[in-house]
Amino acid sequence: MAAAQNRRLPLAGLAIAVVGAGRIGSELIRNLGLMGIGRIDVFEREPHVADPLRSRYAVHEGDFWDTLTLTGLQGYDFAVCTVDCPTARQRMNQKCVVANANLVQAWTEGTLAIVGAYPFAAQPDSACFECDSSRASIPMPIAALKLAVEETPATAGPATRIATASVAGALAAALIARIAAGAHGSVARRATLDATLGEGASLEIPRDPRCRCCGSLQRPVPIVQTRNRWEAAASVAHTCPEMLNQRLQLSDEIEGLPVDSCCVRELTARFHGGPIPAKFALTEVGGRIICLDFEERESGSAPAASRVAASHQPGH
Ligand SMILES: [Zn+2]
Incomplete structure (x- = not known):
């Protein structure tokens, strides 16, 4: 096999921390379960959101900033943030960079499902989420760009928002399976898929030496x-x-x-x-x-x- 030189992680042996069990998170968890992922731990702030998952998964209630420690993060093969909030994504990035834990972020913007993979553990020089903050330079299909401008998150209909979140969750699961199979190399990458048009883009993210989060760090951080x-x-x-x-x-x-x-x-x-x-x-x-x-x-x-x-x- 072409990827034989990469360390393969059999799916059944993987431990994954899923932060957020909302629309994106629940679709991700469903997919990871179907794939046969060995251990899925859920970190969810709202008890009523976490309740349906308690019988099958270990659920950690409260803010992940409190419940998912640096030491805890190091026990997972991947940590996935599905909280649709920029501050939460920055905080997850901050912890995963320091803990040297592989990070996947999944979120939506209007009709776009966006998944970023930052393999800090697999590649010491991986870009981080904040290396990747210059949105304006993202090459996207023209139609998607037009949609992103015309259809802001506020105007995307409820049905579209549900579908877009499902796409983001499934895309994150697919990316994890791909990285675990060694087919992805060990490069930070962001994949964008328009949930209504099916058009997408996937690009590698280079590390930014001036990044305010990771620029001054030599990883792994002791x-x-x-x-x-x-x-x-x-x-x-x-x-x-x-x-x-x-x-x-x-x-x-x-x-x-x-x-x-x-x-x-x-x-x-x-x-x-x-x-x-x-x-x-x-x-x-x-x-x-x-x-x-x-x-x-x-x-x-x-x-x-x-x-x-x-x-x-x-x-x-
Ligand atoms: Zn960075």
């Missing part, structure tokens, strides 16, 4: 498990004051702190030794960016929900 406690003993502050100037880029925006980078001194002053509301931070050590992972490892297989509840308690 991950250091660390306690989320911010205090500096007076003796340390005295003998090693430069440590307090170490700059960090936090995974979460914190009111009153700069988004791009803040220093340890600001965090210790603000949080007085307690935890900061962030999942992880990037910081440069010896010329290389490493990740400080604050999501403390769970002992055994405690349900993620308990940790989520705990993390929302003030002062925890």
Whole structure:
């Protein structure tokens, strides 16, 4: 076989995390089930959306930002984000880049079903979702372009929206099967299919060295498990004051702190030794960016929900 040099992943042996069980997610899950994927775990915020899936799959309730940790992500062959929200897609990308987990994003724009594959684990130099943000340069069939202009998401009818979501979910499943079979190479790629016309495009995405998410990263990013406690003993502050100037880029925006980078001194002053509301931070050590992972490892297989509840308690 032509693809024999690629590592093949038998479908039955795959573990896939599906984030979002709405229209796109449920169609994806249905297809993955029919393909015989070994393990499908569902991360869904709305209990009533997750309910029909509980008998067949492990369902993690709550915001995936809380329930799908960096360590958790590393246990999956693919993580698929089907949440039709740009911020959710950026956050999934952010976590998967750092966790070095293969990412697939599926969403819709008007009548277009769009699926992006970013094989971070398979290819250290894979482009990320944000390398790919210049939509204007996407070559698309002329008819699709015209439709995208004329038919904005607001004007696509309900039936069209349902069909487009189904196409996106099925397309994502097909792409995963293709990558797993080794037929896809290990290249970041975005496939676009117009659900009403059947016209599509598929293109490789090059990594953007100026990407705000992955541009400065040398992957795989070393991950250091660390306690989320911010205090500096007076003796340390005295003998090693430069440590307090170490700059960090936090995974979460914190009111009153700069988004791009803040220093340890600001965090210790603000949080007085307690935890900061962030999942992880990037910081440069010896010329290389490493990740400080604050999501403390769970002992055994405690349900993620308990940790989520705990993390929302003030002062925890
Ligand atoms: Zn990037």
